[in-house]
Amino acid sequence: MPRYQPSRIEPKWQAWWEEHDTFATPRLPTGRKRYVLDMFPYPSGDGLHVGHPEGYTATDIVSRFERMRGTSVMHPMGFDAFGLPAEEHAIRTGTPPRESTERNIATFTRQLKMLGFSYDWNRVLATTDPGYVRWTQWIFLVLFDTWFDPVAQKGRPIAALPIPAAVAARGADAVARYRDEHRLAYQSEAPVNWCPALGTVLANEEVIGGVSERGGHPVVRIPLRQWMLRITAYADRLERELEGLDWPASIKKLQSDWIGRSTGAEVDFFVPPTAGADAAFAAWQTARKQTGFPTQPGPDALRVYTTRPDTLYGVTFMVVAPEHPLVDTLTTPAQRAEIAAYREAAARKSDLDRTDLAREKTGVFTGSHVIHPLSGRPVPVWVADYVLATYGTGAIMAVPAHDDRDFEFAGTFGIDVVTVVEPAAGPAKPDTLFTGDGRAVNSGPYTGLGTREFIARVGGDLAAAGLGRPAVNYKLRDWLFSRQRFWGEPFPILHELDAAGHPTGAIRAVPEAELPVNLPLLTDFKPGDTPDPPLSRAPADWLYVDRDGKRYRRETNTMPQWAGSCWYYLRFLDPGNDGRFIDPAVEQAWMPVDLYIGGAEHAVLHLLYSRFWHKVLYDRGHVSCPEPFGRLVNQGMILGEMEFTGYRSSKGGWVSAEKRQEGDVAAKIPADQVEKQGEHFVLRDAPQIRVESRAYKMSKSRGNVVNPDQVVRDFGADSLRLYEMFMGPLEATKPWSTTGVSGVRGFLDRCWRLVVDERADELTLAPQVCADPPTDAQLREINRCIDKVTRDIEALSFNTAIARMMEFVNFCTPLRPAPVSLAAWPTVEPQWLVDDTVEIPVQIQGKLRGRVVVPAGADAAALEAAAAADPKIAELLAGKRIVKVVAVPGRLVNFVLG
RNA sequence: GCCGGAGUGGCGGAAUGGCAGACGCGGCGGACUCAAAAUCCGUUGCCCGCAAGGGCGUGUGGGUUCAAGUCCCACCUCCGGCACCA
Numbered sequence: 001m002p003r004y005q006p007s008r009i010e011p012k013w014q015a016w017w018e019e020h021d022t023f024a025t026p027r028l029p030t031g032r033k034r035y036v037l038d039m040f041p042y043p044s045g046d047g048l049h050v051g052h053p054e055g056y057t058a059t060d061i062v063s064r065f066e067r068m069r070g071t072s073v074m075h076p077m078g079f080d081a082f083g084l085p086a087e088e089h090a091i092r093t094g095t096p097p098r099e100s101t102e103r104n105i106a107t108f109t110r111q112l113k114m115l116g117f118s119y120d121w122n123r124v125l126a127t128t129d130p131g132y133v134r135w136t137q138w139i140f141l142v143l144f145d146t147w148f149d150p151v152a153q154k155g156r157p158i159a160a161l162p163i164p165a166a167v168a169a170r171g172a173d174a175v176a177r178y179r180d181e182h183r184l185a186y187q188s189e190a191p192v193n194w195c196p197a198l199g200t201v202l203a204n205e206e207v208i209g210g211v212s213e214r215g216g217h218p219v220v221r222i223p224l225r226q227w228m229l230r231i232t233a234y235a236d237r238l239e240r241e242l243e244g245l246d247w248p249a250s251i252k253k254l255q256s257d258w259i260g261r262s263t264g265a266e267v268d269f270f271v272p273p274t275a276g277a278d279a280a281f282a283a284w285q286t287a288r289k290q291t292g293f294p295t296q297p298g299p300d301a302l303r304v305y306t307t308r309p310d311t312l313y314g315v316t317f318m319v320v321a322p323e324h325p326l327v328d329t330l331t332t333p334a335q336r337a338e339i340a341a342y343r344e345a346a347a348r349k350s351d352l353d354r355t356d357l358a359r360e361k362t363g364v365f366t367g368s369h370v371i372h373p374l375s376g377r378p379v380p381v382w383v384a385d386y387v388l389a390t391y392g393t394g395a396i397m398a399v400p401a402h403d404d405r406d407f408e409f410a411g412t413f414g415i416d417v418v419t420v421v422e423p424a425a426g427p428a429k430p431d432t433l434f435t436g437d438g439r440a441v442n443s444g445p446y447t448g449l450g451t452r453e454f455i456a457r458v459g460g461d462l463a464a465a466g467l468g469r470p471a472v473n474y475k476l477r478d479w480l481f482s483r484q485r486f487w488g489e490p491f492p493i494l495h496e497l498d499a500a501g502h503p504t505g506a507i508r509a510v511p512e513a514e515l516p517v518n519l520p521l522l523t524d525f526k527p528g529d530t531p532d533p534p535l536s537r538a539p540a541d542w543l544y545v546d547r548d549g550k551r552y553r554r555e556t557n558t559m560p561q562w563a564g565s566c567w568y569y570l571r572f573l574d575p576g577n578d579g580r581f582i583d584p585a586v587e588q589a590w591m592p593v594d595l596y597i598g599g600a601e602h603a604v605l606h607l608l609y610s611r612f613w614h615k616v617l618y619d620r621g622h623v624s625c626p627e628p629f630g631r632l633v634n635q636g637m638i639l640g641e642m643e644f645t646g647y648r649s650s651k652g653g654w655v656s657a658e659k660r661q662e663g664d665v666a667a668k669i670p671a672d673q674v675e676k677q678g679e680h681f682v683l684r685d686a687p688q689i690r691v692e693s694r695a696y697k698m699s700k701s702r703g704n705v706v707n708p709d710q711v712v713r714d715f716g717a718d719s720l721r722l723y724e725m726f727m728g729p730l731e732a733t734k735p736w737s738t739t740g741v742s743g744v745r746g747f748l749d750r751c752w753r754l755v756v757d758e759r760a761d762e763l764t765l766a767p768q769v770c771a772d773p774p775t776d777a778q779l780r781e782i783n784r785c786i787d788k789v790t791r792d793i794e795a796l797s798f799n800t801a802i803a804r805m806m807e808f809v810n811f812c813t814p815l816r817p818a819p820v821s822l823a824a825w826p827t828v829e830p831q832w833l834v835d836d837t838v839e840i841p842v843q844i845q846g847k848l849r850g851r852v853v854v855p856a857g858a859d860a861a862a863l864e865a866a867a868a869a870d871p872k873i874a875e876l877l878a879g880k881r882i883v884k885v886v887a888v889p890g891r892l893v894n895f896v897l898g
Numbered sequence: 899g900c901c902g903g904a905g906u907g908g909c910g911g912a913a914u915g916g917c918a919g920a921c922g923c924g925g926c927g928g929a930c931u932c933a934a935a936a937u938c939c940g941u942u943g944c945c946c947g948c949a950a951g952g953g954c955g956u957g958u959g960g961g962u963u964c965a966a967g968u969c970c971c972a973c974c975u976c977c978g979g980c981a982c983c984a
Binding site for chain 1: 908923936957964976980982984
């Protein structure tokens with residue numbers, strides 16, 4: 001075995017590790033622990049992508065490094081195996097999703113083992129395992145059994161929910177309904193995108209311009225009973241507790257923006273009767289002063305939310321969302337037809353269309369006015385879809401002078417613009433937009449106040465008058481948790497049926513002992529004519545159950561893919577436990593995750609959902625820490641190889657890239673036919689023609705996907721791993737380069753030849769390997785290398801650690817190598833980190849003019865003297881006036897001349 | 899539009915405010931070889947110069963500093979994300 005042959009070495013050791021269970025982790029750590037976790041993959045049919053091993057190699061290095069230093073390391077791997085692609089494959093081919101999923105998991109497992117990661121494979125799990133689904137369903141039941149106590153700011157058992165006397169008086173059914181309304185898992189009618197032609201419900205992203213992305217069929221929004229999770233109850237904690245996490249600042253900000261906390265006020269505008277408005281308004285004001293601000297507005301009030309109550313005197317119209325419950329009341333007979341048409345059109349649009357594409361503001365006047373609570377003046381009410389029914393109160397007071405959306409709307413429909421805030425710089429021009437803070441004008445008793453002062457003052461006044469109150473709102477919505485799909489976790493919920501087989505509205509949880517509720521065997525995965533989920537076509541013996549003399553139908557929605565990934569990091573710690581989802585002693589010993597590495601695409605959803613579930617489990621006493629992931633790192637994307645693209649016109653000639661037009665054809669150009677000219681690359685044979693140079697995201701359609709199996713075949717797994725770590729910083733986006741892989745392969749070859757005689761037929765040590773004691777220079781080199789590599793691994797700076805090892809091998813090549821040990825991480829002997837002498841650069845006027853060698857500990861005065869004594873420096877300084885000398889020990893000397 | 903991140907040789911990249919370009923790829927020259935591959939050695943930011951040497955240089959323009967890739971201000975380009983949240 002003369003040469004370095006990874007195809008022989010790697011499988012041998014992988015088999016040895018497997019046989020000896022080398023990376024098995026004990027149930028409980030001994031001494032210092034580290035939980036080092038990868039974001040587990042979705043096992044797609046395409047197998048592993050080169051992007052996967054990037055993060056996995058980083059965590060593997062950290063895991064092995066920590067083990068070598070005696071740390072107890074938890075480093076598991078598993079599969080996020082529910083999901084749409086398997087189901088779509090099933091619809092196309094008739095193969096049951098479980099079958100294709102298992103095949104894909106087998107491929108992923110083979111590839112992961114081929115790459116030599118040090119996972120404890122005894123802990124492997126898939127979210128689709130019945131033994132895992134059982135506990136996902138169990139956690140759902142914890143959510144179902146929990147309500148959020150706003151006073152304690154925590155989740156508590158539903159049995160502890162105080163029942164108002166009025167509800168209790170109406171009997172057991174009313175109490176049950178009251179509880180159901182307060183659970184963290186609750187049902188609600190939510191609009192979905194239903195595409196009759198495709199026979200399926202679509203996600204917002206799958207609907208473009210009112211038609212389906214696939215096929216271009218019409219999509220309608222219909223209300224459907226959905227399961228929701230009350231994540232909004234935790235919005236405040238999810239935002240506040242981000243602070244203590246060691247996460248990239250950008251990810252924290254992304255989550256914080258997603259949660260989108262905003263503070264302001266709710267204000268009621270009076271909805272007057274058709275006759276006698278003035279008297280009714282006066283009576284309303286008097287009544288409000290006594291009753292205060294009601295929790296829910298009655299039909300006599302239009303409630304709005306605003307962050308700028310200081311602009312109340314600038315209100316010139318109101319806008320309510322098309323779905324607002326007061327629309328019918330407010331619409332006058334003359335406007336009825338127009339409003340109805342507008343609402344119908346709005347219903348046809350998806351959320352995405354209403355926000356994304358509808359740039360031009362649209363709306364319809366209802367014909368009615370409401371009464372301004374402070375000025376008593378009538379204000380016209382419009383319906384427009386730029387106001388969202390799902391945020392705030394679904395209605396706004398529009399202040400065109402100080403809000404750009406309202407300004408745009410007022411411009412479109414010719415509504416007055418009334419300035420009530422002036423910038424500090426002085427009076428603004430009339431009919432202009434100013435959204436900053438300033439000084440109030442035209443605002444009755446508040447005129448002259450600064451924005452912040454105004455907001456504080458009017459908030460108190462409104463509350464005292466029963467016309468408003470301070471309010472907090474979040475962009476975060478409750479989590480729509482059900483899918484009309486087959487390949488997901490069934491809900492452990494039963495719906496009570498009456499004698500005629502219709503749901504009574506009563507629901508009950510499947511008892512814990514009966515979990516898991518497994519998916520029924522279906523043969524037909526095709527969608528039907530109605531938005532009923534596939535499970536509604538399950539055999540009757542699955543679908544219907546009898547309990548306590550009553551008949552029930554199972555819930556037929558399934559959970560979304562996010563469910564399984566919300567808690568897998570907990571199950572890894574105790575994967576075989578049949579009695580509980582995790583043993584508390586094990587949880588306390590290993591949690592939280594110390595290092596979590598994965599793609600930034602999960603910045604918001606997965607990481608927010610997991611934190612939410614974890615906090616609920618924490619509140620209910622099932623886990624011991626409030627946050628699951630201590631340190632988070634996002635690995636960057638790996639792009640395809642750099643490409644040069646030229647353009648040809650339809651007539652066939654080349655077109656310079658900056659002049660290209662639609663219809664010109666792109667052509668890939670080999671690297672040896674281009675050269676750099678100034679800022680750009682040009683064709684070598686036609687330098688006036690610019691070409692584009694760029695690396696693209698890997699994609700099948702582009703044909704630039706790199707297959708890890710092929711790379712391992714050509715270069716070996718260690719070369720692949722080493723290359724991915726050497727490419728650049730872990731967190732950076734970087735292009736693939738096959739010659740780069742062969743470069744690190746060359747490094748491994750060189751390492752091999754350092755110790756192995758490549759000319760021998762059998763494996764023998766190279767002749768230069770001997771037992772002579774190392775020289776001081778060698779000790780200095782090896783200690784410095786160890787020191788730098790240790791510090792770089794701790795900082796996840798793998799590219800520089802590898803560069804330092806390459807330097808070490810370059811140093812060693814003519815010499816004998818230092819012994820290599822796999823047993824323990826080598827320690828640094830500090831005496832070898834310092835030199836006897838150092839070379840110090842000497843500058844004159846900040847420009848490098850020479851170098852002097854001085855003793856390592858030389859102080860500033862000695863440095864200056866040595867520099868001045870240098871013949872070349874002395875010559876340059878001769879006859880000059882030295883104004884100042886900067887001498888930094890160990891760094892440099894700089895002479896500043898007059 | 900808003901919010902992030904990044905702009906350094908032909909390419910990927912390195913550099914606690916202190917010698918810009920470590921390390922690798924690619925290129926060029928050489929050794930070995932009949933030859934090639936592999937390997938090894940040297941060289942490689944740009945410009946001027948026979949050389950010694952000098953000048954320029956981290957997206958652009960300004961600033962702070964003895965000293966700026968690094969700090970501050972303004973701008974340009976690319977990448978990613980969000981997008982009427984009142």
